[in-house]
Amino acid sequence: MTVSPASTPTPPATYLERRAWLEEYFDRTAADAWAALTSDAEVSGVRARVRAGRERMRATLADWLPTDLAGARVLDAGCGPGQLTTDLAARGATVVAVDLSRTLVELARERLPVALRPQVTFVAGDMLSAALGDFDYVVAMDSLIHYRLAETVVALGRLAPRTRTAMLVTRIPRTPVLGTLLGVGRLFPRRDRSPSVEPVRPAAWNAAVARALPFWQVNREHRISAGFYTSEAVELLRCDA
Numbered sequence: 669m670t671v672s673p674a675s676t677p678t679p680p681a682t683y684l685e686r687r688a689w690l691e692e693y694f695d696r697t698a699a700d701a702w703a704a705l706t707s708d709a710e711v712s713g714v715r716a717r718v719r720a721g722r723e724r725m726r727a728t729l730a731d732w733l734p735t736d737l738a739g740a741r742v743l744d745a746g747c748g749p750g751q752l753t754t755d756l757a758a759r760g761a762t763v764v765a766v767d768l769s770r771t772l773v774e775l776a777r778e779r780l781p782v783a784l785r786p787q788v789t790f791v792a793g794d795m796l797s798a799a800l801g802d803f804d805y806v807v808a809m810d811s812l813i814h815y816r817l818a819e820t821v822v823a824l825g826r827l828a829p830r831t832r833t834a835m836l837v838t839r840i841p842r843t844p845v846l847g848t849l850l851g852v853g854r855l856f857p858r859r860d861r862s863p864s865v866e867p868v869r870p871a872a873w874n875a876a877v878a879r880a881l882p883f884w885q886v887n888r889e890h891r892i893s894a895g896f897y898t899s900e901a902v903e904l905l906r907c908d909a
């Protein structure tokens with residue numbers, strides 16, 4: 669495996685500050701909300717639309733992976749309550765499910781069907797930890813959306829040398845409409861506000877990633893817009909194999 673010197677940068681201080689804030693947020697403030705959002709529980713209209721959009725996103729990411737994942741090692745980077753973890757394991761993958769929030773990792777562990785337990789290792793910690801090992805695929809659904817572009821690029825640079833085939837990630841596109849929605853975010857009921865996300869211009873994201881990861885290419889992009897949930901799936905393929 670080729671590892672370029674630029675591919676193992678140290679996360680900037682802002683990444684560490686953001687990570688600490690996210691750990692607190694997802695472990696305490698929002699753990700119950702995320703448990704509800706990712707279950708069949710009745711939720712508000714705003715959250716129901718977000719839930720529907722996220723289901724489409726999860727299906728898109730799953731579609732971009734081989735149907736049969738037997739023998740593949742997959743990192744669910746920022747697994748949250750573990751919906752994708754279960755999907756991946758059900759398709760035969762050996763999964764490392766990592767999240768900053770111990771509470772959500774425990775929830776994901778409880779929700780995983782017993783028959784799939786031997787295939788999944790749960791870790792409370794940072795997705796960038798080298799101790800997690802190497803992977804065929806890394807999937808980061810709605811986890812890197814909370815970091816600035818520079819931090820996301822560093823994160824991908826840390827994951828890339830440990831990923832053999834593809835990294836599937838999501839990003840929030842900065843569009844005029846979304847800018848308006850974010851601007852009026854204060855109009856949402858407090859209970860429906862999400863933690864701050866970092867919208868990005870897709871072209872800027874692609875250019876920054878191309879500069880930082882010369883052995884990777886953006887292969888597919890797909891936008892999902894569902895009410896207040898607007899997100900893009902991006903497939904990054906390793907191209908030095």
Ligand SMILES: C[S@@+](CC[C@H](N)C(=O)[O-])C[C@H]1O[C@@H](n2cnc3c(N)ncnc32)[C@H](O)[C@@H]1O
Binds near residue numbers: 811
């Ligand atoms: C919006 S939730 C999405 C959870 C899950 N991927 C899903 O789509 O249901 C984002 C998750 O990413 C996790 N996260 C953010 N930064 C992380 C990091 N550096 N390492 C591990 N987990 C992280 C958060 O703790 C949170 O649970």
